[in-house]
Amino acid sequence: MDTIDKIDEAKLLKKGAEASLLLADWHGRRVIIKVRIPKMYRPPALDERIRSYRTVHEPQLMHEAKTAGVPTPLIYMVNVPDASIIMEYIEGQQVKQILNKASKVDRHDLCIRIGKSVGQLHNHGLIHGDLTTSNMILTPEGKLFFVDFGLGEKNEELEAQGVDLHLMKRALQSTHYLFWEKCFKDVLCGYSSVVGIEVAEKVYEKIREIERRGRYVEERKK
């Protein structure tokens, strides 16, 4: 079995909070090695449970996302004891970086596409779990990839879909605060074109309900 230390010249691409991303050559392919390093702050038993759960579930969800018509990197290898995944390297730019620079029209189109992809995932009972613009990559050919399914799950419930979109809204608010409202409106527009207006309405209502549950929200019911 190939393990991480057998791969030469792996370059640390990003040290995220949850995992490190290494760029490497592996059997003649450019790959990303995603390693969930042990977190010293958590008790070992809990840490192991979380890391192996996410390592096993992420590739499964990525595979299913493809069947739903949402591009995700190919999975080459999963190593549970190391909590590492070797996957295809996707050339492209993070939507996070594009969105702030894009023209109004491009931004509109991109947000509609994001919404459509989320709709496709939900139609197939998939929840991404961390819909931030850092987790979406636009390739030079114009394909929109979704990555980082580590917090995702298989779930067909309205509740899960509502939370998924609520998190998308929150991510837009904190990262693209100048035009998040328009972006989120476009996302919902794309979303409803895929799931259908009837379902979309139910999900919107759910989002409002989820927000009202928050502690200090103006719309909260007494």
Added chain:
Amino acid sequence: MKKTGKDNSGNYCLGIESSADDFGVGIATFNGEILANKSDSYIPIEGGIHPREAARHHAEVADKVLHEALVKAGVKPRELSVIAFSQGPGLGPSLRTGATVARALASYLGIPLVGINHSVAHIEIGKLKTGAQDPVTLYVSGGNTMVTAFESGRYRVFGETLDIALGNCLDVFAREAGLKHRKGLPLGAAIEQLASKGEKLVMLPYVVKGMDLSLSGLLTSATTAWQKGSYRLEDLCYSLQEHAFSMVTEITERALAHAEKKEVLLTGGVAANKRLQSMLAIITQEHNAEFSVVPLEFATDNGAMIAWTGVLAFRHGLVTPVDESFVKLRWRVDKVDVRWIQ
């Protein structure tokens, strides 16, 4: 809030905090010295905070606490330049009591009134007391659980609880397990003591969603496990803490990586917990950032934080006319324009 446009020449700001169970009065000088920080807490005989009872408590102790603060600071009421008060978020009856005291004082003394956002005040006093400049702040208390960082004009919420607050989760579990709130030993501290004797980790739900988290399932599971009677209370307290703190630590780390800041500030009543402090110290070190914990006196709800934030706001020309001084029960931290940070 309206701009006054006029420069101030005063020296002292008196701040009133009354958003939940504490009635606090603080006095700050305009250059950031805290001259007094007095408070009196309402302790429920049974159960959680009863809003009306808390408000009645605040009204009863208001003049006593005000007097203590003025004496401690050695400041006469006539020497005050501005009155600041906690305008929200919080419990309506409690907030209204503090606001009424503040309005009465300001109009009697003929000085301006300034309404302060409670969460902003926690961050500002934390920065003042620890020297942190531009931190990712984890604010964890009985009513709040949020990770914020300053980004173009406001404290943005990077992560927060989707349901109950961390302190609330610990308190409710403690009460379910029959622990009583005593003076000098809040329920959270009782849990911490028991947890330190825990040995066995009971697996409970761990729910992180994006940068947000959910604690209600964890609370239900821990409570059910206790009621079944198959675990020692020490082990359950330990497991509850380990799960809940790991979750807030994970979202703080995510926010730290995302916002690309170099400091982490821990505040709110739960900041007193040593285990939580040690977890955050680990991630801060891993990201080459500085970690600071707000001293307990200024981490729990207090008047000094309102007084100091009142100074910051007033110095930047913000005052609250009496007819706009109604309390805002759900005033989110990210709705406040923070004009004093460039």
